[in-house]
Amino acid sequence: MKSDGSDVVMSLKNVSKIFVKRKFLRRSIPFYALENINLDIEKGERLSIIGESGSGKTTLARIASGLDKPSEGSVFWFGREITKLKTKKFKELRPKVQYIHQNPYASINPSRTIFSVLADPLKRYEGEVDSIEKKVADLLRSVGIVPPEFFFNKYPRHLSGGGLQRLAIARAMIPKPEIILADEIVSMIDMSFRAAIVKLLIELNEKTGITIVMISHDIGVARYFSHGGGRIAVMLRGRIVEIGPPDAIVDNPIHPYTRALILASPVANKRLALKKRELLPKYNIQKEVWESEIMKMKGCRYAFFCPFASEKCQEEKPELTDVEKDGKHKVACHMIEEIPAWELESVG
Amino acid sequence: MSDSKILKIENLSAIYLVREGSIKASVDINLEMEEGSITAIVGESASGKSTILEAMTRSLPPNGRIIGGNVFYRRDGNYVNIMEIEEEELRKLRWSEIALVPQAVQNALNPTMRVFDHFMDTVVDHGVEWSTKKVWDRASKLLDMMGLDGNRVLRSFPHELSGGMRQRTLIALSLLFDPKVLILDEPTSALDVLTQARLIRVLDEVHRELKITMIFVTHDLPVAAELSDYMGVIYGGNLMERGKTEDIIGDPKHPYTQALVASLMSVVGDVEKIKPIPGEPPSLLNPPNGCVFHPRCPFRMDKCSVETPPLFKLSENHYVRCWLYEK
Numbered sequence: 001m002k003s004d005g006s007d008v009v010m011s012l013k014n015v016s017k018i019f020v021k022r023k024f025l026r027r028s029i030p031f032y033a034l035e036n037i038n039l040d041i042e043k044g045e046r047l048s049i050i051g052e053s054g055s056g057k058t059t060l061a062r063i064a065s066g067l068d069k070p071s072e073g074s075v076f077w078f079g080r081e082i083t084k085l086k087t088k089k090f091k092e093l094r095p096k097v098q099y100i101h102q103n104p105y106a107s108i109n110p111s112r113t114i115f116s117v118l119a120d121p122l123k124r125y126e127g128e129v130d131s132i133e134k135k136v137a138d139l140l141r142s143v144g145i146v147p148p149e150f151f152f153n154k155y156p157r158h159l160s161g162g163g164l165q166r167l168a169i170a171r172a173m174i175p176k177p178e179i180i181l182a183d184e185i186v187s188m189i190d191m192s193f194r195a196a197i198v199k200l201l202i203e204l205n206e207k208t209g210i211t212i213v214m215i216s217h218d219i220g221v222a223r224y225f226s227h228g229g230g231r232i233a234v235m236l237r238g239r240i241v242e243i244g245p246p247d248a249i250v251d252n253p254i255h256p257y258t259r260a261l262i263l264a265s266p267v268a269n270k271r272l273a274l275k276k277r278e279l280l281p282k283y284n285i286q287k288e289v290w291e292s293e294i295m296k297m298k299g300c301r302y303a304f305f306c307p308f309a310s311e312k313c314q315e316e317k318p319e320l321t322d323v324e325k326d327g328k329h330k331v332a333c334h335m336i337e338e339i340p341a342w343e344l345e346s347v348g
Numbered sequence: 349m350s351d352s353k354i355l356k357i358e359n360l361s362a363i364y365l366v367r368e369g370s371i372k373a374s375v376d377i378n379l380e381m382e383e384g385s386i387t388a389i390v391g392e393s394a395s396g397k398s399t400i401l402e403a404m405t406r407s408l409p410p411n412g413r414i415i416g417g418n419v420f421y422r423r424d425g426n427y428v429n430i431m432e433i434e435e436e437e438l439r440k441l442r443w444s445e446i447a448l449v450p451q452a453v454q455n456a457l458n459p460t461m462r463v464f465d466h467f468m469d470t471v472v473d474h475g476v477e478w479s480t481k482k483v484w485d486r487a488s489k490l491l492d493m494m495g496l497d498g499n500r501v502l503r504s505f506p507h508e509l510s511g512g513m514r515q516r517t518l519i520a521l522s523l524l525f526d527p528k529v530l531i532l533d534e535p536t537s538a539l540d541v542l543t544q545a546r547l548i549r550v551l552d553e554v555h556r557e558l559k560i561t562m563i564f565v566t567h568d569l570p571v572a573a574e575l576s577d578y579m580g581v582i583y584g585g586n587l588m589e590r591g592k593t594e595d596i597i598g599d600p601k602h603p604y605t606q607a608l609v610a611s612l613m614s615v616v617g618d619v620e621k622i623k624p625i626p627g628e629p630p631s632l633l634n635p636p637n638g639c640v641f642h643p644r645c646p647f648r649m650d651k652c653s654v655e656t657p658p659l660f661k662l663s664e665n666h667y668v669r670c671w672l673y674e675k
Contacts, residue, residue: 052540160628161393190392191567195611196624217541220613227619250615264545265615266570268597272616273574277549286546288497288513344616 008079009211010041010064010097010179015073017059017238031295033059035238037073038320041179044209046202046230048222050261055235057215058102061181064213065099066090078178095125095175102184104164108156114140114167115152121174143170143200162193169200179211180204186221198225219261223250231328234258237294237301240320244329252342254323254331257302260284262344279343282307300334308335353422354383354529354561355404360417362396362403371632373399375585377417378659378667381529381578386555386562388572388593391582392629397565398451398533400582405448405531406430406438421446421529443474447522451533456518457506463517464502470524490520493557495550512543516550523554532564536571548575569608573597578665581605584630584640587659591666601668604641639670647672 017034034056041047041064051057062068063075066082074081077093085093101107108117118136122129129135133152140148143166145159156164165185172180182201186194198214198221205212216222222232226246233243234255242255253259263280267273289304299316303309312334323329323336333339357379364371373396381387391397402408404419420427423445430438442448450456457466467487471478478486488498494516506514515535522530535551536544552575555562566572572579573593580590581602589602600606610623627644630636636643642652651671660673 052542163628190629191569192392192608192611192625192629195613195622196626198613199624218613219541220615223615224613224619224622246619261541262615264541266544266548266568266574267614267616268570268573268609268612269616270573270594270597273570277545277574280545284542286495288510 007043008040009043009077011076012037012039012060012064012070013074013076014038015060015063015070015075017056017063017068018071029295032238034063034070037240039064039233039240039243041211041213043178043211044205045211046205046226047211047213048226048230048232049213049215049235050217050219050222050232051235052217054237056238057217057235058183059238060235061099061183061213061215065097065181066094067099096177097179098172098175098177098181100165100168100172100180100182100185103188104161104168104185105188107168108164108171110156113153113155114145114159117156117167118171118174121171125175139170139173140167142173143167144196145170160193161189162197165189165193165197166200169197169204173204177210179213181213181215183215184217185214187217194221195224201225219250219265222246234261239301239317239332241302241333242329242331243320244323244331248323248329252329254329254336254339255302255333256283256306256308256335256339259342260305276344300332306335308338310335352382353380355379355381355422355563356418356420356427357400357404358418358420360400360403360419361415362399362408363413363415364399364409365411365413366633368633372396372585372635373412373632374403374582377587379580379587379590381561381563383422383561384559385577386564386575387578387580388576389563389565389580389582390567390569390572391565392567394632395582395629396585396632397567397582399585401448401531401533401563401565404430405442405446407442407448443470443522443527444525445527446529446531447525447527448531449518449522449533449535452538457514459506461505462502463504463506463509466521467502467524470521474525476525486524487520490523491517493550493554494520495546496520510543512539512547515539515543515547519551519554523558523560526558527560529561529563532562534566535564536566536568544571551575569597569612570614581608584635585632586640586656586669588641588670589666589668591662595666601662601666601673602641602670603645603647603672607644607646 015034015037019031019033021029021031049057063070115136118139119132122132122135137148145151145166186197201212204210214225223246226232231243232246232249233240236257242258253262260283263276285305285307300313300318303313318332318334320330320332323331357377360377362374364373377400389397389400403414419430421430467483471483487502491498491501496513496516501517536547576593579593579596581588583604589596589605600609607625611625613622630640638653638655639657642648657669657671659667659669661667
């Protein structure tokens, strides 16, 4: 690891997560929540992981952050495999990777004041210091909760969803982490706040150089978060189907599923909306497939819905391959040659 | 002109009684629905958008109170005031003429009953004398229209269907008696992007086929833009702007609508131009004096924090609640 890429802070090698579904009097069926994931996250990167519900994006984040163990494969933090570390060493590294939960109403203790929510972990990591008030105030100010002194003796219920999420971000910053995994942090908060919260993460990343991985179901949010140097990974049923910088994923997507996702995201422009609605069937066969049938499938997980699918797609699982030589844009699809040029202008 | 309106909401106000006082969830709402049109009510969570739907159908929770206003519904050429008719009369009106599909309706099906039994139950409960075969045929036709395999779905139990399928099943159920008005509360909120796109298309087709009047509430401005003809923007319990969808999206007049459109994180458009809205939404328990948006408004004037602006008429269909447009 150290020799080939010293700036990779986190990496997943052949990670799979298998849940076992049991049926009465029948053999248990393995369910792959994640299947053979390989992912290197570079220092200072803004990586978005997008996918629909059940695509395994949260499982991926939980495994990457050490909250869950992979069934197969291994997770590396700063070049060290975390399952092989001694407990003491792991405890040393643990604070460097922080996880922000989806639901801010549940992740913050409602019976403690905002001051103590931040002051206790501060004391834990920095020891008893005289200037604890000032430190808490600085933290609150850095996430836009102002004036900080006003909120010291308030309780979490006095903050809105967006305010709570800011508090959760401030709390995650206390141990001076090098990596933050933010799981769907804007899905529970109001739309007029969403852009502000994502902006806050972008600013944290730019100011402190911290690596941030954001999980989202919304490709528009991912595009905003990862623009200017980040990457977007698209997940489908436990696999990464396409990964690359936003101008590749949004402006020149290859995988039919990525294209379908973009075409399905609603836009405010009515003319464009109609055009998108016309194009969508070209990349997505709209039919009802019973979940049990999808589970049986051996090949590409999109094959049932893909208008380009061939016999090979049904039988053989595609691997991520480079679209161009620079290796930034990768896609897992057997039919790359058949996919037509992308029709949608993103800036219009 | 007034005859083409199927529903008219006039000065509707509703509050919720809580221990700390009263939550002013909808203040002086005025809306009109053209027959056969789709109206979207857009607002953030806790802006009072669902309250409007519940107040106009008189289905508020026990601590909700309607404190004023009228809702006129056109029935056989005459307007009846929903606020004044008898409970029994209202019960007949609901579902057979005005159908309300509440939020998170995917979970509304009884897990121990087959889908068909839900249809049968509804028919029996409304005292309609249809034969089992007629109910089956009608239900399966409606489900087909929703893009589902009617005969298979009717025989299934709810757990066999996905969230999107259950959602469409419920909408089919709400169309059973051919209502004139279909009201949907957050129809797409718990769905995945592809399922949501599908539902939008299905609703659009249903609307075109049945010429039904639709009203729906959403927090998602782009969803509203894709589906609706008219739009009302709610903020802090107040109706800030209403008009034709293309006017509101293309040329928003109210500073809140402008800020909202600028903060959309869409897959199209210039990423550099996305602009977050500063500040916090108002508490409906103690709303700010004057205009509810003034603490966050970039154009605020002295007057804004003192006096609530009325709805100013800009054109035939476009109204804005903002002092900037005072003549």
